[in-house]
Amino acid sequence: MFKNSLWNAAGLVVPSLIALPALAVMARVLGVEKFGVFMLVFSALGFAGVFDGGLVRAVIRAVAMNGGDEQLNGRVVGTAGWVVLALGVGVAAAVAATAAPLVSLLKVSAVARADSIIALRVAALVIPVYLLSLVWFAYLEGKQRFARLSLIKSVTGILLTMLPALAVLARPGLDAALAALLVARLATLAAAYRPCRDAIGAAIFRYDRATARDLFRFGGWIAVSNLLAPMMGYADRFLISNVLGAARVAFYAAPAEVAARLSVIPGAVARTIFPLFSQLQESSAEQARRAFRGLLVVCLAVAVPLFLVADWFLDRWLGPPYGEESAIVLRLLLIGFVFNALGQVPYSRIQALGRSRDTAMLHMIELVPYLLLLVLLVRDFGLAGAAAAWTTRVVIDFVVLQLMARRLAD
Template identity: 30%
Template sequence: MNPTLARILIKNTFWNFFTQAWLILIFMVTTPVVVHNLGDEAYGILSLIMATVGYFGFLDFGISQATLKFISEHLARNERSQVHRIISTSVFFSLIVGLLGAAIIIFLAPSLIEFIFKVPPVLRNEAKISFYIFSGWLIASLLQGALQTVPAALQRFDLINLINGIACSLQGLVSAWLVLSGFHLKEVVALYLIIRVLSASAFFIVLFKLLPDITLRPMWHGPTFLKLFSLGKWVLVSYVVGPLMVNLDRFLIGSFISVAAVTYYAIPYAIITKLGIIPGSAAPVLFPAFSERGAMMDNSFLLGIFRRSLRILNLTILPFAVILFIFSDEILRIWMGVNFAQKSVAVARILSFAVVANGLAIIPYTLVQGLGRADITAKFHLLELPVYFLLCLFFIPSLGINGAAIAWTGRVVLDAALLFWYIRRRIGLRIRRHFCNEIKWGFLLGAAFALFMLGIKFSTQRLLIQGALILFSLGLYVSVVWLYVLDDRDRMHFKCA
């Protein structure tokens, strides 16, 4: 693996990671304020609105991901005219489908509120207004997705993280101020819309700063669109099915149980899946590199970076998953209150298992996409959807939100198994030699770390002492990994990043 490229990838991954870590802090501080002041039912409605409108992101049709792939390739070959044509076509398309999606959401909102979700009558009118307002978020979000491909292709993740970090920080902090000031659901939703419009506008400015010679105008270039869609058509399947699998549990909880139950599920789900910042920070950085080297058929590079990424992510994600599993009750009690913790702790513990499989699956997923084989992940998603739907129908009515967590865990384990199976065939990944060797130290250290955590949990009930011992154990874990698990090349890349 090229040392310069490795340093760039690590540096950009750090940018992504620290931005997301900061946003987790904002989330941890502001979420209890928003939930307790809005109320469990109103926050559940907010979660359903965001899930529903976010699902319509499938109208991107996979064009933004195809745009990123082709821009990376054309920039590598210095084909600037092709880059301009691709960006203009992508932005114009995003605007058109965004307007279409907003109209569909406005049309469907009354039926969703009245007949699908169990919204209390007193909140139905405000829920409808909030749906109408938030429909505009879809337009801005699709435009931002198209514009963001340029700094991503140029590996300018510092700019991406700066804009998104400021936007998400404002969203959390100002929404907390709004609810403390007596405002309610529709004002919070309006804030989310305004901030997304501002962040999309910022990416317009970044586009012209990075490519000052570009002429961005509404343009429909048929051959360019067909080129994008040829890759994006299979990404579309994943965009339709993927978000449905992400949000299906919440939709069914809101339909079978109540909108308040959505809150008791969504909050532990959110904090557990925040561990996804670790693989999620690497994925957008690795995608352009996978695309570039995949086009060169450089399988040795792909296998090398795949193995290193897998080893480092496994070592990083396991200790935090262990902490969340063992101390989920204490974390939820301090964070959200005793009553909330009693209803949500089992969900947190179940999902802490799933997040490890889901996190590791990000690497093969990103590689498959970078190789231009979006059809593979789309076919896997089509296979997983009926399985997941049946699991939800079986577990949610009988076990409630705990059943939803079990169903989600089963789905992500299946997804990870399928992705690793494909990579084994595509780049010669040997399960015993490559996969098992790369993750064995992580799981051995994870098991030892779990014993440390259990000892801390049962040796003292004083939270300050527990916290101090956890931090000490994390420091010891990092030292062991640095000195005895990472090799010289790994350490060199980190030092130079």
């Protein structure tokens, strides 16, 4: 488990290290408002994974449980691929058609409006490409081939951060940045395709109705969680834009991106333990305890030093305005990061045991109270209020997930 977690972390850490200077370049070239819009779009594209119908996680679980039956795995991957491609095209069409009203909702200034609309329509093209690549990567995760997956994600992750930065240096503007992001996503899709094609052959393009029903039986509740969790995760940025203006988003999105990049640590562990828990089922308790202890030590070792030098770090990274405006935001988000990281262990175990309905119900219960808290705190405390609301939610989420996992173990 430890070795596979390191491979997963390597595939995410290397691009994250490149992302810091790349985002700094973009912040300076695009200016505060356009950089804020770019970060909103970038966040939204990460949110696009919710439109997979829960099938990506269902593929990981199915492949882990199928073992070496590549004929069965081929039906799983091929069926899921066609479904997410159809879903992605539909979502992309909806985003492209509503780009103008979406930009108006974000209160972008007249100067940046046209550029933002074009950028959003270009970003829509990324969605089906991104979803299909997730399905093909899911096969490798289910097979626990993390070394190969890490190598692919390291290279493609660097492209995803470097190409937009290089694009704005050559042609400043949001459209250039998003076009470069589309090119990077196409390269990622090609890289994900090859190992799947080599392992399962032409079945990668086959659709099976019975397999689709089986995948949706588990993935349907995953889809609910996938929709609600990112909504709660990204609602803060969009509410800030709507209440405080798009120019203020950058001062929140930058520290939020730091916290998101740090999440490669629990993300690496979660990607390792989910297929492992799916394979072991009820006998996974000891593995869960080991994962929890390891995450606690590593996350505190990373978060505490950064908490202490937050203002200095932001000042050196993005410039004086960010050090002054965003330090309190980063500190609050770092507290939430630790609890959110620890919550990945019970979350993965509950879903690996087939209880995806339980986590979905938890997210449904949390949604409205969190949004109300977010509105109140942003209105009264601005950026710091948004960070405090998010951290409060993930602490509560962690406590409830722990109680649920213990109940299942008993």
